[in-house]
Amino acid sequence: MATAVSPLAVPLPELPPLAGVRLSATAAGIRYQGRTDVVMMEVAPDSTVAGVFTSNQCPGAPIDWCRESLKGGKVRVIVVNAGNANVFTGRAGRVSCAETAEAAAELAGCPATQVFVASTGVIGEVLPHAKIVAVLPALQSALTADGWEAAARGIMTTDTFPKASTRTADIGGVTVRITGIAKGSGMIAPDMATMLCFVFTDAKIPADALQAMLKAGVDASFNCTTVDSDTSTSDTVLLVATGQTAHPAVSPDGMLADFSRALDEVLMDLALQVTGDGEGAQKRVRIDVTGATSDASAKKIAMAVANSPLVKTAIAGEDANWGRIVMAVGKSGEPADRDKLSIGVGGVWMAKEGAVIAGYDETPVVAHMKGLEVEIAIDIGLGQGKATAWTCDLTHGYIDINGSYRS
C-alpha cells in the first residue's frame, strides 16, 4: 500500500566516511520489487563488536547466529536483508544464516563467526538465502565509504524515511566519530518485523567496554520507546569499533566518558527517529514521570502510559485526556496514590493532588496538543524516582497498515 512519509520525518544528516567502514546495497528481489533489499557492511580486520538483541522468547534464527558470533567479540562483515525476517523457519532458518555467513566469510577472507547477519520482514516464510548468496560478490565489489545512505535505505521495510545519526567524541584529545543507521516502524511491523540498528566508530575500544556502553545506551534510548507494545522477534543493535583512528589507548575508567555521551546521543537520536516513524504515527509523545518510589517504578509507569491504547488514541484526537492518563498510571500496578497524583501536558499542570486544578484553563493545552510533539508530565508525589518514555499516537493509519491481508 502507498504510505505517506511520516510528518515526524527528519532529513538524513550528512554522513561523512568513517575510517574502516565500507557499505553497499543491491536489489535481490527477496520480497520487494524495484528497490534495494540486501545490504553489506564491511569493517576493518580486528574490529570489535557489541550487540544487544530482542527479549522475545521466540527470536529469529539470525538472533541466535549473532548471539553465538558475539562470543568472539570480532566482526568483519554484516549482511542484512529486508523483506523476510527468517523467523519461525525451523532448521531451514539456521541453514540460511550459516550458508549466508559462510559465503560472505569466504569473500572477505575471515572466519564465518566474524560475519553477522540480520533479517527483517515477513515471519514464517523460508528465507530464499540463495538470492542473497548470489548477490554477495556484487555487493563486495560495490563497497564504498560513501555507502551510508544506500545502506540506510536498503534495510527499510514499512519505514517511511531512512534513519541515521552521527556525532563526534573526544578520546584523550583525539576526535573520533560515531555513525549509526536504523530501521523500524513498529516494534514489529505488519509482517515486516523488527527494529534494526547498526552503529560504527573509528575508535579502538575493547569489546567488553563496547558492550557495557551499548547496553547502558540502549536501556536509556530504545528500551524507553514503544510503538505498539509488541516486541519484535528480530530486534538487533550492533556497535562496531574499527580502531582506525589513532588515539591514546583507552583505560578502564574515565577516558570513555565523552565517547559514551556521544554514543548515547546517537542511540537516542535513532530511537526517536524510529518512534517518529511508528506505523501510522502523526505525533510523537514524551512522557516524563517524576516522584515515583524508584526509577524502575517510574519507568514501568511511563511505559504503561506509553502503551495504553486509550491514551494513544486520545492523543491522536488531540484530546488532553488526563483521566486516561490516571487510568494508565493505576493499571501499571506500581505504587501510586490517586490523591497525590499530578498530571500536566505541554508544561501546564491540569490536575494536582487527585483532582482538576481550580480554574484550569484548557487553552494553552489545546494548542500544545495540536503540535507534532506532545509532552506529558506525571508526578506521582511519593518519592524521587523518575523516568522518561517515548511513543507515538495510535491512528487509523496503524489499523490500515496492520489490518490488511498480508499477501
Place this chain on the structure above:
Amino acid sequence: MATAVSPLAVPLPELPPLAGVRLSATAAGIRYQGRTDVVMMEVAPDSTVAGVFTSNQCPGAPIDWCRESLKGGKVRVIVVNAGNANVFTGRAGRVSCAETAEAAAELAGCPATQVFVASTGVIGEVLPHAKIVAVLPALQSALTADGWEAAARGIMTTDTFPKASTRTADIGGVTVRITGIAKGSGMIAPDMATMLCFVFTDAKIPADALQAMLKAGVDASFNCTTVDSDTSTSDTVLLVATGQTAHPAVSPDGMLADFSRALDEVLMDLALQVTGDGEGAQKRVRIDVTGATSDASAKKIAMAVANSPLVKTAIAGEDANWGRIVMAVGKSGEPADRDKLSIGVGGVWMAKEGAVIAGYDETPVVAHMKGLEVEIAIDIGLGQGKATAWTCDLTHGYIDINGSYRS
C-alpha cells in the same frame, strides 16, 4: 456519535422476577440526554453480598466506598449512575458517594453502609450527585420485580446492547435462580469508564461463601477477557443473595457445587457479552493455550496474545497471521521454545514444531477467519499448563470511538 450495534450482540434473555429483588431506572441528565442514566436495585433485608473490584491502583471513589461497605457483608440498596465515573474527583468524589448512600439509606430505612454505589462515565469531572439524590424518591416508588431490562439499559455507556444472563441451580433439591446484568465496552471506554456487573440470587448463602465463589468465578471469566489491555478505574462485580427461597441450609462443602456451576455460567455469559461489545469489535476471539509449563504461564501467554495490537489488527483483516501469534507468545516472557511451538486457527494446525506445516492448505482457515468467532490454538509443547482468554479484534471503530475529542 452514532454507533452501530455490535455484530456480536445477543438478544436480551427472558428475565423472570427473582424473589427479593426490585429494580428501577430513570433519566437524571447526569451527562446523557433522552435516556435513563440512574438505576436503583433494592434487595430484601439481610441480603448478603460479595464483591470484586478493579486492580487499578487509582480507583474511583465508589470503589473505595464499596470496599468499605463490603466489610459488613450486607446490602439493601445499590445505586448506579452512567455518564460520570466519579474518578479522580478528590474530596468531592467521597462526598458524592456518602451523600448518595445516606439519602438512599434514609429512604430504605437501612444503615448507609448497606448502600452500594457504582458510577461509570467520564473521569475527572465532579459527579453532580444532587441530581442523583433528587431522583431517589421517584426511583424507589418505581421499583418493580420486572425492572431487569430497564436496569440493564440504564447502566449502559458506549455499550451497543444491554447485557443480562440468567440460570437456575439446585441447592438441596430446591431450585434457585441467578440473574446478572452487566455493562462494558472497553476495559475502560472512551471517557465512559468501566465494566460493571450485578448478579443476584434468591438463595440464602453466607457472605464469605458468596465471596469465595464470586472470586473464583470472576477469575475464570472476566479476568480472562480483554478489550484493549486498559484496566478501568471502576470495574465492579457484586453478587447479592436475597435468601428469599427456602432451601436446606447450605453447609460449608458440597451443597453449593451446582450453584457454583450456574454462577460461573452467568459470569462467563456476561463476560462474553462484554467482550462481544468491545469498542469497534467486529469479531470475538478465543485463545486456547495448552502445553505451557503451568496454568499461570498459559494464562500470561494467552493474555499476551489477546492484548497484542498486531494480532488483533490481523484478525480484523481476516488474516490468519501465525507469525504475529508467535511474536506475541515470545513477548509474554513465559517459557516457550520456538522449535516446539504449534499454532492453529479454527481447528486447523498451521505450524508445528517451529515451522509451517508442509503442504499447509489455507482454505479452511481463510473461511474460518471470515466468521464472527475466531478460535486460536497455541500448543507450547513444554508441559501440561493450559488457559483460555477471550478478546475482540482491533478495528477502525476503536479509533473512531476513542480518538475523537471528548466534548
